[in-house]
Amino acid sequence: MELLAQQMANGIVLGSIYGLLAICLVLIFGVLDIPQFALGAMAMLGGYVVFLLGPIVGYWVSLLAAMVAIGALGAVVQRLVFAPLRKAADVTVFVAAFGLVLIFQGLALVIFGPDPRQVPPSISGSLVIGGVHIAYHRLVIVGVVLAVFLALQWVLRSTRAGRVIRAVGQSTTGAQVVGIPTGRVAFAVMILGSALAGLAGGLLAPISQAMPLAGDSLTINAFIVIILAGMGSIGGALVAAYIVGLVESLGATYLSQDFSQLYSILLMLIVLLVKPSGLFGKKVSRV
């Protein structure tokens, strides 16, 4: 029972991290139609920002700095890479996003080297309840991710800016017809998604430590999450992320650890077979 509870706690934390990056992907893919593979690598760079600034300005300020820095990087990426490619073939955008991963990882490797760098947690120590240990920092992660999710939901549903983003996400042409500056909206969404990736990296760094490949498994799992959830649903992405986190954590304990990373892929394949639009995706009919 204790083991089950501990693994469920582990799974929820894993799901929170996957969920935050999946939300970024949903936002960017939904509005810009770009499979931003580099978000994991940008999250990794966010971890390095916290590593560099944390000892000087403290964890929380460095986390904000990571959001600002990676948000700015997102702006640069959008202006220099994705905006010029907006009319290019899908495969070109795909390769560009993949190229960014190589560039960011190469930069991190050249600047910081391959050794993992220690990042102290927001709060040291662990909470112990009935033999279940949960590091305070992991609780912080769950709390921050839920707060970000609720804030995003509020912005998207209750503000003019949110309605504009949703309009562009539903139809770029339609949005243009009613006078929405879609280019500026896309630019803002890329900045927002990138800043949240920086947040994810900064939150994860005290667990994984800052290292060049820290974003790889994040990216893969975030894509599994949005495919499992179905495109276009931020709430669905978060729920699917928790499912993936729990499946990974419990599968490693009660099935076989040799295939721990395959369970979520298997689940995704089953869901796609039964419901191709994903767990929370809407069925699309073509005329």
Added chain:
Amino acid sequence: MRHPAPRGRARAAALLGAVAVLAALVGCSTTGSTSKAGTGPLELHLGVIDSITGSAAQYGQDFERGAKMAIDELNNAKDAKVKIVPSFCNSGGDPAQAVTCGKQLQSRDKVTAVVASTSMEAVPLLTFNTSAALGKFVVVGISQAAGLTSSNNPLVVRYLANAPSYLPAMTKLLDKTSKEQSLGIRKVGIMEWNTEAGQALATNFQKNWEALGSAYTVSSAVYQDGTTDFSPQLTSLLAKDPDLIVISQGPASAAIIKQATDLGYKGRYYVPVAQSPTQLATQIPVEDFIGSVFETSQASLDTPRSTKWRDAFKSKYKLDANANNSAGYGSVELIAHAAIAAASVDAEKIRAEMPKVLTIDAPWNIGGYHSLAPSGDVKVEYGLTLVKSADDFELIQP
């Protein structure tokens, strides 16, 4: 729906070009040179294949520093008897890329010897390093796995411990140390890195530890390469209440120790030779691993030879040397001195001289190796370092 536009295409082409150039720069840089005939020093074309990017980058970069130090020393020596012409190639930890590297070094750079930093680079080379048509080259590789020397390849040498060969003595040394210093180690949990090297260490540690008696038990948890959150595996392992957690992947030590501490584990760790206590102390506080034991190569022991070499390394790189640095250094030195002894850069002649060269008690032999089996396995004895406090690391000789 996107429609290609000429301007977009031009920019896309420029971007792709930039990516390709960058990938080429990161992926493979060579400094090949043509052979010169003459009566001066032997000109030895040496390939260095390592993973300076990817998940094994820490191994590769450490190995390369050691190899470069040896190359510089050999080439700058007064009355140098050998001149090394190195060609470097980054495998990125990908065996397929290692094959590409090997074939390029073989055909373009005409190397007759290659040093390789991990199993991922060394083992794939054995499928073509004995080809007379393509060009033979001797492979000196770093690998824990038995596969490197079990294929009867006549041109291979393992320049590091083979898990099946050193772990019987190592587990006995650990048990002896545990009894003498009342460490109370019986129940062991292994964090098994799901790679050839990780499996070799885990399997052989378990076999030898359980052979010590019925009270000596082992449980294990497997994680995939690239894992950053080890909590699911550690939770399973800690449920068995181990006295010691064996870490099978040096670079993952810091994250594993930190996460196990978060889960309430207060026991000891066993850290493989690739990670020294001083190196780990730059990543996490020493207090997190007090009481832990580290495999320790001869190059890390306090012998005059090793100390002198470590000082020279630190002077060159401003870093404390570890086992992979010494392996890179020793591999190159072994090849060079075998070539000198053979008075030839022919791969077969170099390999034939290696057993004799290793019996010479030379300053370059910092690994303390003294015999080479026909299979290509060097005989190695590791020691242990017990971290007793933040400033007391006790070396325990084999």
